[in-house]
Amino acid sequence: MDLSLLQHLAAGNTWGAIRPELALGCLALGLLVLDLLFPKRAGGLVACVSLAGQLAVLADVLCHFHSVWLNQDTFNGLLHPSLAGQAMRVFLLLSSILVVLLARVTLAKHPAPRIEFYHIVLVVTAALMLLVQSNHFVMLFLALETVTVGFYILVSYFRTSTASLEAGLKYLILGALSSALLLFGIAILYGVAGNPFLPGHSADAMRYAELAQFLTLNPHNFLASVGIVLVLAGVAFKVGAFPFQIWIPDVYQGAPTPVTAFLAVASKGAGFAVLLGLVLRAFPSYGWLVTPVITAMAVATILFGNLAALTQHNVKRLIGLSGVSHAGFLLLGVAAAPYAPLAVGAIYFYLLAYLIASFTVFGVMAHLAGPEDSDQELEHYAGLAKDHPFLGAVLAIGLGSLAGIPPLAGFMGKFFVFVAAYQAGMHGALVVAIAGVVVSIYYYFGWIKAAYFEAWKAPAAGSVPVPTPVGKLFGLVLGVLALGSIVLGFYPGPLGHWLQW
Amino acid sequence: MVxxxxxxxxxxxxxxxxxxxxxxxxxxxxxxxxMCLELMLVASTLALVAFSRYNGTMEGNVFxxxxxxxxxxEVAVGLAIIVALFRRTQTIRVDRLDTLKR
Structure with missing residues (x-):
C-alpha cells in the first residue's frame, strides 16, 4: 500500500478551515449531553446554551472574516473557502440564531420535546455552511442530503399534528425525488467528463474547476447538457423555482413556524449560493444552455409565485408563495451573474434584506399562532395594530420591506438585482419582474390592511388564538430587525461596497 | 470495458x-x-459504477x-414519518392525505 499518497491526502485536510462547522457539531452533541445531565430543567437551559454557542461561533467567523484559507482549495479540493462563503456563513448563523429564538416562542405552545429540535437545527446549520463552500459534487451531494434529511425531521416535528406529519411526508417524497434528479445529473457529468476518448477528460471530474475545463473543450456535448439540466433541476427544487415549487405551500403551512422560517431563509439562501457556484465556477462555458434555462425559470417563477399568492388566506401559504416569487427575482440575478459584475453582490444584499424582513414577519407570526400551528389565517390579524401596536408596526415594516416599498431594504435589494439584470440585457424578463413586484404589493398590503384597517372584522374573543406576550429579549430582536430594514434601505452603501468581489 | x-x-x-x-x-x-425513490437512487449508483469502470477512475465507486x-x-427517517402518520390517519395513500389545503 502506498502510504505516501495517504500522507499527501491527509496533509490537505486543513481542519482549521472548518472550525465553525466543527464547533457547531460539538455544540449539537453537547446539547444532548446537557439533556442527560439535567433532565429536569434542560428545556430552557438548552436554548440558552445553543444561543450562546452560536453567538460565539458567529463572533469567531466575523473576527476571522478574511481567514488564511480564502480562495484556496481545502480538503483536497472538496471545499473552497471564499469571501462569498464567509458572507453565507454569517447569513446562515444569523438565521439559525433567529430560528432558535423563534423556536423558544413556538415550542412553548406545544408538548413536543425540546432538545432534539435545537440539536437538529445546529446540525443542519453546519451542513448548510459546508454546502455553500462546496467545490466538489460529492461534497455538494452529501451536505445537501444532510440538510434535507434534517429538514424531514424538523418539518414533521409536531408529531401529534396531522398537518405537520403530512407536510413532512410531502417534503420527504419530493425532496428525495429532487435529490435523485441531482444525483443522476452528477453521475452523467462524471461519466462524460471522465471519458478517456474525449478531449480534456479529467481524472477528478467531480471537481468544479476540472469539470469547467472539460466543458470549455467540449462546448456542445449532448450528454453533458442533460447532466447540467438535471443538476440545475435538483438545485432549483431546493430553492422552490417553477416548475419545482409544488411542495412549497403545503410544506410551509404544515411545518412548525420556526422551521418554515428556516426553510424559507436559510435553505433558500444556501440554494442560491450553490446555484451561483455552479453557474460561475462549474458551468461557465455552457452559458448558451444555462442562461436561457434559468431566465425562463425566473420568469415563470415570478409569475406563478405572485399570481398564486393573490388568492391565499392562510398566512403561512401566503408567505410561502410570496417566497416563490422572491426566488424568481433572485434567479433573475443568477441568470445575470455571468454578464453583470454587480449581480453577485446584488444577490447577497437581496438575501440579507430578505432574511431581516422575513424574520420580522415570522417573529410576529410565531407570537400570533395558536396551539394548532398550521392554522394561521389572515382574519386572525384583524385589529392587531390596535391591540398590539408594537407587533403591528413591526409587521408593517417587515411586509413593506418584502414588498419592496422604497425606503426599506427590500426595495434596495430588488433595485440592485434589476440593475444587474438590465446590465445583462435581460429587458423582457425585467418587464415581467416589475409587473410581479406590482402584483406582490397588492397581497402584502392585504395583510397590512387586515392588521391596521379591519378592526371591525375582528372575530369574537375566544374564536381566535390570543397572541403570546412579547418577551423582553424577543421584543428587542424584533425592534433591531425592523430598524435593520430601515437603515439598510437608507444607507446600503458600506454593505454594498463590502459585498464587491 | 468496451x-x-x-x-x-x-x-x-x-x-x-x-x-x-x-x-x-x-x-x-x-x-x-x-420504493420507486430508492430505485432512482440505485439507478444512479449503477450509472456511477459503470462510468467508473469505463473511465478507469475510482471516484464513482467511492461515491x-x-x-x-x-x-x-433517508429510509430510516422516511419510514418513521410514514409510521407516525399512519398511527394518526390510518391511511398511507397520498390521495387521502388532504389535511393541508390545496
Whole structure:
C-alpha cells in the first residue's frame, strides 16, 4: 500500500478551515449531553446554551472574516473557502440564531420535546455552511442530503399534528425525488467528463474547476447538457423555482413556524449560493444552455409565485408563495451573474434584506399562532395594530420591506438585482419582474390592511388564538430587525461596497 | 470495458431511473412511492459504477458508498414519518392525505 499518497491526502485536510462547522457539531452533541445531565430543567437551559454557542461561533467567523484559507482549495479540493462563503456563513448563523429564538416562542405552545429540535437545527446549520463552500459534487451531494434529511425531521416535528406529519411526508417524497434528479445529473457529468476518448477528460471530474475545463473543450456535448439540466433541476427544487415549487405551500403551512422560517431563509439562501457556484465556477462555458434555462425559470417563477399568492388566506401559504416569487427575482440575478459584475453582490444584499424582513414577519407570526400551528389565517390579524401596536408596526415594516416599498431594504435589494439584470440585457424578463413586484404589493398590503384597517372584522374573543406576550429579549430582536430594514434601505452603501468581489 | 457494454449499462440505468420517476408520479401508495425513490437512487449508483469502470477512475465507486449511507438515513427517517402518520390517519395513500389545503 502506498502510504505516501495517504500522507499527501491527509496533509490537505486543513481542519482549521472548518472550525465553525466543527464547533457547531460539538455544540449539537453537547446539547444532548446537557439533556442527560439535567433532565429536569434542560428545556430552557438548552436554548440558552445553543444561543450562546452560536453567538460565539458567529463572533469567531466575523473576527476571522478574511481567514488564511480564502480562495484556496481545502480538503483536497472538496471545499473552497471564499469571501462569498464567509458572507453565507454569517447569513446562515444569523438565521439559525433567529430560528432558535423563534423556536423558544413556538415550542412553548406545544408538548413536543425540546432538545432534539435545537440539536437538529445546529446540525443542519453546519451542513448548510459546508454546502455553500462546496467545490466538489460529492461534497455538494452529501451536505445537501444532510440538510434535507434534517429538514424531514424538523418539518414533521409536531408529531401529534396531522398537518405537520403530512407536510413532512410531502417534503420527504419530493425532496428525495429532487435529490435523485441531482444525483443522476452528477453521475452523467462524471461519466462524460471522465471519458478517456474525449478531449480534456479529467481524472477528478467531480471537481468544479476540472469539470469547467472539460466543458470549455467540449462546448456542445449532448450528454453533458442533460447532466447540467438535471443538476440545475435538483438545485432549483431546493430553492422552490417553477416548475419545482409544488411542495412549497403545503410544506410551509404544515411545518412548525420556526422551521418554515428556516426553510424559507436559510435553505433558500444556501440554494442560491450553490446555484451561483455552479453557474460561475462549474458551468461557465455552457452559458448558451444555462442562461436561457434559468431566465425562463425566473420568469415563470415570478409569475406563478405572485399570481398564486393573490388568492391565499392562510398566512403561512401566503408567505410561502410570496417566497416563490422572491426566488424568481433572485434567479433573475443568477441568470445575470455571468454578464453583470454587480449581480453577485446584488444577490447577497437581496438575501440579507430578505432574511431581516422575513424574520420580522415570522417573529410576529410565531407570537400570533395558536396551539394548532398550521392554522394561521389572515382574519386572525384583524385589529392587531390596535391591540398590539408594537407587533403591528413591526409587521408593517417587515411586509413593506418584502414588498419592496422604497425606503426599506427590500426595495434596495430588488433595485440592485434589476440593475444587474438590465446590465445583462435581460429587458423582457425585467418587464415581467416589475409587473410581479406590482402584483406582490397588492397581497402584502392585504395583510397590512387586515392588521391596521379591519378592526371591525375582528372575530369574537375566544374564536381566535390570543397572541403570546412579547418577551423582553424577543421584543428587542424584533425592534433591531425592523430598524435593520430601515437603515439598510437608507444607507446600503458600506454593505454594498463590502459585498464587491 | 468496451463502449457497447457501457451503453448497455447506461441504458439499463436510464430505464430504471425513468421507471422510478414514473412510479413516483403515478403510484398512490406511499410505500410504493418510497420504493420507486430508492430505485432512482440505485439507478444512479449503477450509472456511477459503470462510468467508473469505463473511465478507469475510482471516484464513482467511492461515491456509491456515500450514496448507500445517505439512502439508508433517508429510509430510516422516511419510514418513521410514514409510521407516525399512519398511527394518526390510518391511511398511507397520498390521495387521502388532504389535511393541508390545496
Amino acid at each position: 463502449p457497447e457494454t457501457l451503453n448497455a449499462y447506461i441504458g439499463l440505468s436510464a430505464a430504471l431511473f425513468a421507471l422510478g420517476f414514473l412510479g413516483v408520479l403515478v403510484r398512490r401508495n406511499t410505500l410504493v412511492i418510497f 456509491v458508498f456515500f450514496i448507500l449511507t445517505v439512502a439508508a438515513a
